Amino acid sequence: MPFTLRDIARHLEGRLKGNPHIVLHRISPLEKAREGDLAFVDEEKLLPLAERSGASALILKEGWETEKNAIYVANPRLALIKALELFSHRRKPSPGIHPTAIIEDGVKLGENVSIGAYCYIGANTTVGDGTIIYPLSYIGENCRLGKNVLIYPRVTIYDYVEIGNNCIIHSGAVIGADGFGYVKIEGGHLKIPHIGKVIIEDEVEIGANTTIDRATMGETRIGRGTKIDNLVQIAHNVEIGENCVIVAQVGISGSVKIGKNVTLAGQAGIADHIEIGDNSTIAAQAGVIGDVPPNSVYSGYPARPHTQQMRVLALLQRLPEVVEKLKEIEKKIEEIEKGGTEK
């Protein structure tokens, strides 16, 4: 850092337009970009804003027009990923086991593992090659962590949890706590032991302070490539398919089954034992209390097809008018009836 426009264009495998020698110091959001900044245009309608911006150069899609220095690429969003990596100051811990890390008996560590200060790794746990565990995390007994897993500081993984390759787990996440299950008895509740597992498949990302409970028996499973935001609750025995997107503060109750490529928007809640089909989307704050077929968009409480729900909500705003009209009609009918008798 900094980089010339030519360096960046090469890194992005893009086509350079303008002065290859100008120097870019930062990559910035379009509306905040100033002299020395590279900015990124992902929608054609943003071109006028880009033109007015202070950015010294733009990343944009082949075919779009600009007067500025630019790097033309086929896919600006993929180019953005590369550009952000180029400008990143962030670095990861080096391999090595910090002398304060506590590694219990029978732990198997792969190659190039990094275990930070004040971590605790329970007995018989396996940690795959290249996995990084930041300081102050707790990993229980008999866990299996895959290769190139990234565990940020202060994560808890209870006993008998499996984490696939290339997963990222953010700070404060708790994986494998007991599910919330009791048997009601006279005068209280008896706790149901939770002896099942949590299995997180490959390429899953889990947000900060998210909680994923272990199964009563059997397993709670998060499918390959699924991305989970912060403060999400996933209860015992939930099964989530591949490549789902689960936004912050979503709550998923016990034994829910979610297909592939499902999106659950922020603060949505799913009642227990519900099934949600592949490729469906649940809108923000929706409350799902019945099964959702594949390829659906559901919203509201109780969640229903979104277009139907929107129509109803729009009409709801006309309710004062409906009540008003009803009164008018009643009056007219009264008059008609009176008129009738008068005749």
Add this chain to the structure above:
Amino acid sequence: MPFTLRDIARHLEGRLKGNPHIVLHRISPLEKAREGDLAFVDEEKLLPLAERSGASALILKEGWETEKNAIYVANPRLALIKALELFSHRRKPSPGIHPTAIIEDGVKLGENVSIGAYCYIGANTTVGDGTIIYPLSYIGENCRLGKNVLIYPRVTIYDYVEIGNNCIIHSGAVIGADGFGYVKIEGGHLKIPHIGKVIIEDEVEIGANTTIDRATMGETRIGRGTKIDNLVQIAHNVEIGENCVIVAQVGISGSVKIGKNVTLAGQAGIADHIEIGDNSTIAAQAGVIGDVPPNSVYSGYPARPHTQQMRVLALLQRLPEVVEKLKEIEKKIEEIEKGGTEK
């Protein structure tokens, strides 16, 4: 492990049917059970599923019919608890104070206490017999922890908090942080000091990443036997009675009073100073902004009696039809009026 059917039947104090010598390796959910698995039937309607399942033996209620090997019990759910305990691989830390645990002056530890690596126990705190504190937890000054408390890794208990006997606190829970209270002044907010306590009575379970704030003055209190799920927020000066069930992501505002045996379903929110009577249930995602009498079921926002709310929500879906009818009626009236003048 494994166990013969006879061993298990004895442990459950159940009546054995079929081959006492068959060997069970796991206990599994009905729909996933395979050869060598014990499965559990808690509803008679599941019997056909149980019969088709791969399970080698079933736990079921005396009087229900099956062709499979079986253990008949009076109460399948209580038997399940015993069976899960039998098959559990999970074990708890042994008593002992880890050499890295920091125990400040005046701390009183009971017998057979376990304090894990990198824990911090503040001055003058008392820890009862048989209590287990997993690694990386912080317990403040002048706290009182009862007997046989189980504190999972990475829990925070601020100063002057009391935890009763047999409580379970899951990882990431924060008990005793300041309540959210300020005095609005010109140009900002002044913080109100929170000098009250949190008192958790006996047999309470607190979920992962749940937060329970201390009182401004006086106390925040959680009644005996109440069970709290993950990511729940309980604000300052809240009082919760005995044997309540509080599901994940519920939010309870300041000074709320909740009776005994109350259920708050997932993501429900309770406004400040509200009272909820004994034995009431608040449905998932409900927003309670007025008092709730005992023995009620409330739902929706603003929360109202559930049957009333459901009726309204059902009718809401007929709103397009209502608006349509209204138009028809207006048209007819117009015709009638025209007809009237024509006559």
Add this chain to the structure above:
Amino acid sequence: MPFTLRDIARHLEGRLKGNPHIVLHRISPLEKAREGDLAFVDEEKLLPLAERSGASALILKEGWETEKNAIYVANPRLALIKALELFSHRRKPSPGIHPTAIIEDGVKLGENVSIGAYCYIGANTTVGDGTIIYPLSYIGENCRLGKNVLIYPRVTIYDYVEIGNNCIIHSGAVIGADGFGYVKIEGGHLKIPHIGKVIIEDEVEIGANTTIDRATMGETRIGRGTKIDNLVQIAHNVEIGENCVIVAQVGISGSVKIGKNVTLAGQAGIADHIEIGDNSTIAAQAGVIGDVPPNSVYSGYPARPHTQQMRVLALLQRLPEVVEKLKEIEKKIEEIEKGGTEK
């Protein structure tokens, strides 16, 4: 402790009425006050309750009447703050670096800093004078912590985060985790690197287990004096103005802009890229999916002006009646029509 009424009156700079020598042992909520307690009356309508209470003395507003011993003040709420400070048993850690704290290269510590046991402070981070970091916190590299910051146990601050003076951060908060951003590709999602910052201005308080994500590029910013409760989610690139109040379990999506003096009540959700104007209030559980002008009160889903929303919700309860009336009207019209043809 304890204090005479005279001592307390002096400390509060209030006017004493009654016996200056009585001794107060505690400050208590009005409804729980007993002999030896000081209680506080902040609304005139509470005077009868205060009179009946067991409190030995009251703090109340100049002009209000009581038979009890009392301290009269101009502003009871400000006096309460002083009285709570007086009666507080809580104390903060003394300055000093605990020998188990890990301080990486290039860290600059101010004067009278306190760093607790098992903390980790990353390379090149700056900690201002008088700042207190309780045990078991993780502070990343290249962070800047201001003066007199109070960081409770088990907080995570990722790399490149800035915290202003006099901020308070409660246990379990996670500041600077990656924003939730991906590029959808054939067969999955590619992670967008998050190389931006989080900037927390002066006098901000952040609740337990709250999460504030770092910007993709640029910054996530929390304005001076803003107060944030527990379990709040603030996504990447959010900008919040000065002196806002954000209640527990609120969720704010990516790139939202919030003005000054805005209140977001509990469990409200704000969709991405929304703007909320100065001095506006968003009601509890509201779902904001469009911009909110300044000085507004919005509620419901989708959020709309609160008075309009309340009117609609009230009418909603009359929907059964509306449907009933519609039926009656249809019947009458039918009769009229019949009558018409009969004539």
